[in-house]
Amino acid sequence: MVEKRKPIHVLEAVNRVMTRLHTSGIEKIPLEEAGGRWLAEPVIADEAVPPFDRSPFDGFAVRSSDTTDASREHPVTLRVIETVGAGHIAGKVPGPGEAVRVMTGTIMPEGTDAIVMFELTKEAEDGSSMTISRSFASDDNVVKKGEEMLKGDEVLASGQRIHAGITAALATFGYAKVTVAKKPRVGVFATGTELLEPGDKLEPGKIRNSNAPMVVEQLKEAGAEPKYFGQLPDDFDHCYEQVTDVLGEVDALITTGGVSVGDFDFLPAIYEKLGAEVLFNKVAMRPGSVTTVAFKDEKPLFGLSGNPSACFVGFELFAAPWVKKAMGAGKPYLKQTKAVLGKSFPKPNPFTRFVRGHASFENGSHTVIPAGLDKSQVVTSLALSNALIVLPGGTRGFEAGDEVDVFLLRGDGGSAFYEPVKERRT
Amino acid sequence: MVEKRKPIHVLEAVNRVMTRLHTSGIEKIPLEEAGGRWLAEPVIADEAVPPFDRSPFDGFAVRSSDTTDASREHPVTLRVIETVGAGHIAGKVPGPGEAVRVMTGTIMPEGTDAIVMFELTKEAEDGSSMTISRSFASDDNVVKKGEEMLKGDEVLASGQRIHAGITAALATFGYAKVTVAKKPRVGVFATGTELLEPGDKLEPGKIRNSNAPMVVEQLKEAGAEPKYFGQLPDDFDHCYEQVTDVLGEVDALITTGGVSVGDFDFLPAIYEKLGAEVLFNKVAMRPGSVTTVAFKDEKPLFGLSGNPSACFVGFELFAAPWVKKAMGAGKPYLKQTKAVLGKSFPKPNPFTRFVRGHASFENGSHTVIPAGLDKSQVVTSLALSNALIVLPGGTRGFEAGDEVDVFLLRGDGGSAFYEPVKERRT
Known part of the structure; x- marks a missing residue:
């Protein structure tokens, strides 16, 4: 019975x-294995970003006071006393009339307070000096320590799924191991x-x-x-x-x-x-x-x-x-959104129906078409679907052009909860 | 220089x-390792679907001719000669006035041509017979062999990325190994x-x-x-x-x-x-x-x-x-779509700019906001982005409300090619 x-x-x-x-x-796993897992704790900056005043270009670190009178008519020539690559520290402190050649990312040499990019200078053949034809103010083109983030700031909240962009943030702040569920x-x-x-x-x-x-x-x-x-x-x-x-x-x-x-x-x-x-x-x-x-x-x-x-x-x-x-996901549910039904689904049902569908987001509008309406698609409807169409129960079917809720499959992100879908017992 | x-x-x-x-x-790999790879050849049906006439319900397989005169006023009682589970084959051939109890998916017993679901019958306490009060036509509730697909049909084209729905189709057609790049x-x-x-x-x-x-x-x-x-x-x-x-x-x-x-x-x-x-x-x-x-x-x-x-x-x-x-992807490019810029991006640039952005598809409309506009977001802009906003080169910036092209990151699907984005040298 x-x-x-x-x-x-x-x-x-x-x-x-x-x-x-x-x-x-929870467990701690190596950063290189963390892709696809969810952050179980917030990411905190272990150092300011940038961690020191630095040059954003390949160029010359100068004392801005040396450039005050520089102009096209009265260019100023400065002696280049050293070349410093990123990751290295200048060995000399430039005095008046002296500059340091620096690469992108180099820590500002002591005594300098502005960066002049190569393109705005004329270098001597032997590299011993360079000439500029405009003035620079203190801090011009200098990326200041902590400008983007201070030590101890929360960089990312927990609950996010780790992808390449988050991997970059984790690496920046020294997370060689990552805490995940x-x-x-x-x-x-x-x-x-x-x-x-x-x-x-x-x-x-x-x-x-x-x-x-x-x-x-x-x-x-x-x-x-x-x-x-x-x-x-x-x-x-x-x-x-x-x-x-x-x-x-x-x-x-x-x-x-x-x-x-x-x-x-x-x-x-x-x-x-x-x-x-x-x-x-x-x-x-x-x-x-x-x-x-x-x-x-x-x-x-x-x-x-x-x-x-x-x-x-x-x-x-x-x-x-x-x-x-x-796994610690902040948004564990399928992403829920609205779409326009592209084909009628005439069969009414007293229960809410989850129809396998194919949603396309072309030129700013969402359309969803039930997959498997044709007999030949029944077997492949799951293979062809990227969404579930939510058709609330009621006494009539749905027509092409109706706005419907869809749950997106395999999409980036997700929903923190499902919105109730209004029933339509008309 | x-x-x-x-x-x-x-x-x-x-x-x-x-x-x-x-x-x-290319190589052949086990089905259980194929998720995330791309089909390097089309999936072909190795058998019809379904591979035999079968019952779609738990119910009784009957000879429709036995039910011709059944009605609420004149119910017909049939002798139940056997119970057959899915995957098994009936051992007896029912004669006139006889029926076979079958489970969902059971192959149609020889001599029967319609299925009556349990809910429409009244079974005797000892299970030896059942009574129906309406007639059934030949093929009623019978899922016919090959109804969904014929042997040799192309089930799925190559070039698709394998997800769970495609895994199901591969399993159905006996692809214990899958050919992938x-x-x-x-x-x-x-x-x-x-x-x-x-x-x-x-x-x-x-x-x-x-x-x-x-x-x-x-x-x-x-x-x-x-x-x-x-x-x-x-x-x-x-x-x-x-x-x-x-x-x-x-x-x-x-x-x-x-x-x-x-x-x-x-x-x-x-x-x-x-x-x-x-x-x-x-x-x-x-x-x-x-x-x-x-x-x-x-x-x-x-x-x-x-x-x-x-x-x-x-x-x-x-x-x-x-x-x-x-890897054999039919759509190797990032998914390209249109969205409305949610915040102005005033900085013009002679070159096309790819701005890290966060696209949201809420309630049927797409909005994209540049990530990293605030200094504190620069470090985390990649972590916060799910799209690249394509801002073509020109002499002026873009305003909130402008329609822009976006390339979606990590999304399901992709594009078969990029559409050129119109330059706006205004």
Whole structure:
């Protein structure tokens, strides 16, 4: 007899998962391995920037007082007493009428207070002197110590995902090691006796397991450390045994399939026997209404649907933000934005629908088109999608030109929370 | 004496690099390692999808002719002769008045031609029979073999970057191994005697090397295999020796700094002594006008500026698309789109300027704000940027509200080419 489950709103379901967050602790890792992780603490300037007064050009460091009377009519010639490269310190202190040749980034030689770029000078053939035909004021072209940042300033807040630009800031302030959250280890089981692995030859009645490789890749994209444990057997006791066996090794467990009402859908009974707290087992959404999340000893058990699209959506809505928040992400949710629907989606649904879509941002306007409307695209709709179109439940469909909410997949950044999408029961 | 270099247009510079592409060949790698790589060949369906007629629900497979007279008033009871799970094949062939209990995904039992979902039936307590109160036509609720795709169909074109949705398609069609371009090995040298490594304590006159860690991370983001060789010495002969030493080990070489007109800027002389073909050594752009690209034996030598922003921009404009095209990317360029400038940028420049910016796509409109306008942001501007704002050269600046082109960093997708940005010499 078919079990009656009470559906809850999708945002309520997301909240139930996210308020139960458990993190796996922090660690210090080398800067060169930190790309893609999230800053677990703010970046603080260990020195002023720049750390000393310096030259922004290749040029001459001069005493500005020597140049006061320089003009095109009355050029002034200064003796060049030394050449100093960046990273070196001038050995001599120039007196009146003397200048130092410096390279970009060189610390200002003692006694000098302005920089004249090469292009504004005329150098003697032998390099012993140079002539200028205008005056310079004190501090002209000098980049002053601490001009950009003072020692102790907060350079970057925590919670940001590390990319090349952040790597540069970390390097500048001496973060040879970076404090980040540990990667959660997430186990994956597939269920379904119809499943073959991708390397297997097809047999009658069987299909290949695409959910497990997909979820493993989604876990990598979210930053977690996935571990695929293979397929659960078609027998309750062995299933239960395998699940309990691996729970000690992981911080979270994902199963694909086995949460519906079929005879071999063992997951509900496994959660019960484990004594896991089921947060929900029915969500008011399509696809993936049977998506179930339970917690056992602070470890989430994500029971995703066996339908590939439902599996994908369930992962992105529930598992991905859990992983990202556990990794320290300040914005763990998919980026939410508005777009214009490029094609009608006439099928109404009482539940909120998450439609695989392709969003394009061309010439300043956003359009999103459902992927997989054509039969030939059903298989490839996930491959072609870069967004989920959020179509709230109601009694009528949506027309081309309607403004809709979209969640962007794989985009830079993300959202700190989801905005509720207004229902349209018209 | 300062060398005179002739600047070329930035798109011309990009083209000179991209028409000289050398690839490092292809390889077959396991599906679970293919995320982030690009498909080097199209994905072809090795079987029809679905590979057989199947049930889309948990329900009963029936002979539609048995149901012709079923109605609420005259329900029809069918004997359930067997239960078949997905992946299994029915052992019996139902005769008139008989049905088979099937799970989602089960191959249609011989002799049956319609599926009735559980919810529309009333099962006997002992499961020996079930009753239905409406008729079903042949093929009702049957997913037909090949409905979504036929054997031999092209599932996905080559040139796409592999993400979880594409992994699912690859798994479905038995791609346990995936053909991809080999990762180019790209060497990185930093130049500049003022440079300390991130783990070093600051010394007077020195700054930390942020360019090399940044470029290494940019290479990883673009998909290449970076190798940092350390800092080049402050001496021409040793520099030359080190460059020639590593050239055999890499497919491309990046240097940061040393391409300008300072006394220790050895790269131009190194290119000359190597007999490398210099494609350009001056680009009509800011920052990074001294960016130089040369080719030696089909290997590009990217001479990026030592200024961090110029280094970053030079990498994204010239090195990243080369890497991505070598990796087989169909869209190797940064995604180009339009946005509204959120803050004025009054400084005019004769050269096209690439301004680090932060683009936000909120509520259906794009705004981009230059990062680093405040002094305190200069150091962190790269960390805060997700876009490069393209401001064409001209005699006046840009005002808030102007529509501008932007290149999006780290975004999903990319462009197949850059659209020329109209100059505005007003």
